[in-house]
Amino acid sequence: MSEIRKTALAAKAAQRALSQATEEEKNRALYMISDAIEDSREKILSANAEDVRAARESGMSESLIDRLSLNEKRIHDMAQGVREVAELDDPTGKILEEIRRPNGLLIKKVSCPIGVIGIIYEARPNVTAEAASLTLKSGNAVVLRGSASALKSNIALTEVMRDALNKSSISPDVIALVRDVSHEGAKELMTMNDALDLLIPRGGAGLINRVVKESTVPVIRTGVGNCHVYIDSTADKNTAIELTVNSKTGRPSTCNAAETLLISKDYPDITGVLSALTNAGVTLHGCSKTCEIYPDALPATEEDYEKEYLCLEMCVKIVSGIDEAIEHISRYGTGHTELIITSSDENAERFMNEVDAASVNFNASTRFTDGGQFGFGAEMGISTQKLHARGPIGLKELTIYKYKVYGSGQVRK
Amino acid sequence: MSEIRKTALAAKAAQRALSQATEEEKNRALYMISDAIEDSREKILSANAEDVRAARESGMSESLIDRLSLNEKRIHDMAQGVREVAELDDPTGKILEEIRRPNGLLIKKVSCPIGVIGIIYEARPNVTAEAASLTLKSGNAVVLRGSASALKSNIALTEVMRDALNKSSISPDVIALVRDVSHEGAKELMTMNDALDLLIPRGGAGLINRVVKESTVPVIRTGVGNCHVYIDSTADKNTAIELTVNSKTGRPSTCNAAETLLISKDYPDITGVLSALTNAGVTLHGCSKTCEIYPDALPATEEDYEKEYLCLEMCVKIVSGIDEAIEHISRYGTGHTELIITSSDENAERFMNEVDAASVNFNASTRFTDGGQFGFGAEMGISTQKLHARGPIGLKELTIYKYKVYGSGQVRK
Numbered sequence: 001m002s003e004i005r006k007t008a009l010a011a012k013a014a015q016r017a018l019s020q021a022t023e024e025e026k027n028r029a030l031y032m033i034s035d036a037i038e039d040s041r042e043k044i045l046s047a048n049a050e051d052v053r054a055a056r057e058s059g060m061s062e063s064l065i066d067r068l069s070l071n072e073k074r075i076h077d078m079a080q081g082v083r084e085v086a087e088l089d090d091p092t093g094k095i096l097e098e099i100r101r102p103n104g105l106l107i108k109k110v111s112c113p114i115g116v117i118g119i120i121y122e123a124r125p126n127v128t129a130e131a132a133s134l135t136l137k138s139g140n141a142v143v144l145r146g147s148a149s150a151l152k153s154n155i156a157l158t159e160v161m162r163d164a165l166n167k168s169s170i171s172p173d174v175i176a177l178v179r180d181v182s183h184e185g186a187k188e189l190m191t192m193n194d195a196l197d198l199l200i201p202r203g204g205a206g207l208i209n210r211v212v213k214e215s216t217v218p219v220i221r222t223g224v225g226n227c228h229v230y231i232d233s234t235a236d237k238n239t240a241i242e243l244t245v246n247s248k249t250g251r252p253s254t255c256n257a258a259e260t261l262l263i264s265k266d267y268p269d270i271t272g273v274l275s276a277l278t279n280a281g282v283t284l285h286g287c288s289k290t291c292e293i294y295p296d297a298l299p300a301t302e303e304d305y306e307k308e309y310l311c312l313e314m315c316v317k318i319v320s321g322i323d324e325a326i327e328h329i330s331r332y333g334t335g336h337t338e339l340i341i342t343s344s345d346e347n348a349e350r351f352m353n354e355v356d357a358a359s360v361n362f363n364a365s366t367r368f369t370d371g372g373q374f375g376f377g378a379e380m381g382i383s384t385q386k387l388h389a390r391g392p393i394g395l396k397e398l399t400i401y402k403y404k405v406y407g408s409g410q411v412r413k
Numbered sequence: 414m415s416e417i418r419k420t421a422l423a424a425k426a427a428q429r430a431l432s433q434a435t436e437e438e439k440n441r442a443l444y445m446i447s448d449a450i451e452d453s454r455e456k457i458l459s460a461n462a463e464d465v466r467a468a469r470e471s472g473m474s475e476s477l478i479d480r481l482s483l484n485e486k487r488i489h490d491m492a493q494g495v496r497e498v499a500e501l502d503d504p505t506g507k508i509l510e511e512i513r514r515p516n517g518l519l520i521k522k523v524s525c526p527i528g529v530i531g532i533i534y535e536a537r538p539n540v541t542a543e544a545a546s547l548t549l550k551s552g553n554a555v556v557l558r559g560s561a562s563a564l565k566s567n568i569a570l571t572e573v574m575r576d577a578l579n580k581s582s583i584s585p586d587v588i589a590l591v592r593d594v595s596h597e598g599a600k601e602l603m604t605m606n607d608a609l610d611l612l613i614p615r616g617g618a619g620l621i622n623r624v625v626k627e628s629t630v631p632v633i634r635t636g637v638g639n640c641h642v643y644i645d646s647t648a649d650k651n652t653a654i655e656l657t658v659n660s661k662t663g664r665p666s667t668c669n670a671a672e673t674l675l676i677s678k679d680y681p682d683i684t685g686v687l688s689a690l691t692n693a694g695v696t697l698h699g700c701s702k703t704c705e706i707y708p709d710a711l712p713a714t715e716e717d718y719e720k721e722y723l724c725l726e727m728c729v730k731i732v733s734g735i736d737e738a739i740e741h742i743s744r745y746g747t748g749h750t751e752l753i754i755t756s757s758d759e760n761a762e763r764f765m766n767e768v769d770a771a772s773v774n775f776n777a778s779t780r781f782t783d784g785g786q787f788g789f790g791a792e793m794g795i796s797t798q799k800l801h802a803r804g805p806i807g808l809k810e811l812t813i814y815k816y817k818v819y820g821s822g823q824v825r826k
Binding site: 105216242390400412 | 433610625649652765766773774778788798803804816817818
């Protein structure tokens with residue numbers, strides 16, 4: 001039996017006991033993990049330093065090295081994050097519905113953990129603690145498969161967390177790290193349907209597409225955000241500028257950043273918005289009408305409309321109105337977050353009803369699509385598929401339900 | 414562009430309009446479909462007769478021919494089924510949650526259709542009308558891909574339904590039939606992620622496993638039920654006999670039929686239950702202890718415990734108590750329905766909490782796991798996976814949600 005299979009089956013066995021743990025037991029374990037992370041910062045930092053050194057030698061870009069690197073503050077934040085998960089409400093054991101049938105059967109629909117969740121992720125080692133704490137609190141075991149470049153950091157982190165669990169009532173096997181980071185190992189994990197109930201990829205589009213394509217285990221597709229801002233003819237001028245600039249430049253590398261601006265031809269201050277974007281350092285790729293009235297814009301190509309820039313670049317298209325805006329989004333959107341800026345409640349409702357996305361916003365920045373901003377606490381990513389969960393995947397989205405059917409001898413005729 | 418791709422993209426375009434239709438418009442369309450099915454019974458029966466003739470010539474078994482065959486009563490039931498779906502509550506547009514954030518944002522979580530749902534199914538032509546009506550009522554488009562043996566019946570049925578829609582306000586393209594029933598066609602459908610949001614296979618284990626394995630579109634796995642009955646030491650004798658016999662023999666070919674009986678060694682009337690099963694015509698495959706005390710039982714093999722018999726055969730294992738029963742179910746169960754028969758509320762709760770299945774029953778037949786019996790009305794199958802929906806897939810389970818975020822110019826700092 002391969003190391004990966006052994007690890008996953010041990011996680012599965014340990015999850016059965018975890019699913020019966022009380023909220024108090026789970027919280028105690030999370031506080032112990034949090035303390036252990038703070039107390040073991042030297043061990044973690046020294047493992048991370050080795051990863052960073054190797055990454056630098058292999059020529060990794062500075063922005064990726066920044067994502068890989070830990071320091072005292074990041075370790076403190078990680079530990080703090082685990083404590084915050086402990087303080088969130090336990091999502092399991094909730095009675096979601098009670099049905100009394102004419103034959104006397106009482107059916108309770110009760111929330112419960114999903115089971116064993118695999119996470120395939122790229123360089124950021126803080127995902128390791130984040131994923132482990134969210135899954136533990138929701139009663140799930142986790143099988144972590146990070147990237148080769150972060151392997152030493154991930155080993156140190158999971159050792160610290162598992163050692164902490166060893167002193168708790170919860171088996172350390174609920175936090176499992178796959179040390180075989182080969183492509184074959186990933187493939188094995190993606191097809192281990194008898195051990196894994198769910199796979200969540202976290203990383204770039206290449207990783208996510210590979211997992212969606214190769215996995216036979218159910219997947220939640222996350223984090224591809226080609227988000228649009230539509231400025232309607234009646235939009236307030238200041239609101240239009242503030243929301244567009246915040247949606248684009250607040251943090252351009254995130255999936256909830258806006259990538260294309262659609263403006264109604266009847267909006268009276270098109271150049272005002274475009275100048276504000278230019279002043280904020282954004283390079284604009286415009287349709288032919290945009291380029292006519294705003295010569296600083298470069299001509300946009302078909303690929304520009306499809307692109308998730310993730311940097312200070314943006315497409316601009318002048319449209320005939322809300323219909324063309326909805327049409328454009330339906331064609332190019334990825335179902336993440338779409339914003340209308342308008343003074344018309346009617347157009348806002350129409351946009352929010354007809355646009356098919358996880359979050360449809362009316363006069364509120366696209367940047368709000370985030371577990372913390374929604375009030376869910378930490379999250380495991382933003383789902384852009386339409387099965388199970390859409391938008392932020394917080395604790396509740398890491399649960400499913402079972403039906404408890406209470407009878408007194410009923411048979412079906 | 415292939416026929417399948419054209420069909421699916423037309424369904425996708427039509428679904429956008431359907432998602433905005435009122436409940437009244439959808440119901441009117443469903444009643445028109447129902448009437449059209451009754452009125453077109455001759456067309457449907459004559460197409461079905463051709464399928465049945467070809468199936469008989471190809472040597473199809475009588476039981477499969479029975480599943481393929483339509484008659485006046487089955488057509489009437491089909492039309493009646495469509496009317497019943499019209500009478501169910503519209504599951505879309507429900508406000509599931511309202512969140513008011515400190516910054517003034519109002520976030521409404523609202524139920525909405527999933528989008529385009531593909532159904533890959535085997536011979537029974539009544540699935541065609543059932544799937545089309547459930548998806549239409551929930552605002553989804555459907556792409557139907559039935560088997561080659563039922564192609565003429567399915568063409569006739571979808572023509573009748575689409576003609577009815579032509580007279581309604583809803584585009585006929587929301588009910589699409591794939592006429593290319595080749596394996597390559599199925600593969601194309603299973604990987605059309607830009608047009609399909611969900612695939613539901615309905616049929617035998619072979620079909621379901623193929624779809625789970627090959628599909629890159631999200632799948633709901635349905636209908637594999639290796640269900641267990643556990644008779645605890647304190648079970649009431651009559652209840653034990655009635656529930657076990659009903660669970661096994663009520664309708665042995667369905668996925669909610671029981672396949673293995675686990676009995677506590679301390680249950681005082683083991684042979685009473687086994688005789689009742691024998692008298693009901695059930696062939697028993699027993700563990701060594703069972704064979705000792707009940708010589709009519711054949712010896713059970715490892716494969717017997719894994720098997721979904723779907724006929725009048727059953728495994729019997731005498732266990733030391735509830736722990737061994739839970740252990741056995743955890744190893745062999747498929748997460749469908751598991752039953753404990755006991756007089757102990759404590760053991761019942763323990764069983765229902767620790768056994769990981771869609772439905773965990775206490776003194777109620779396994780046969781109740783069914784959309785109609787749960788009070789959901791018609792259903793699209795029983796999900797045995799743990800993502801999105803577990804148990805009966807009724808109208809509500811064919812929806813997802815979106816977040817409508819109402820702001821007044823909020824930006825994220």
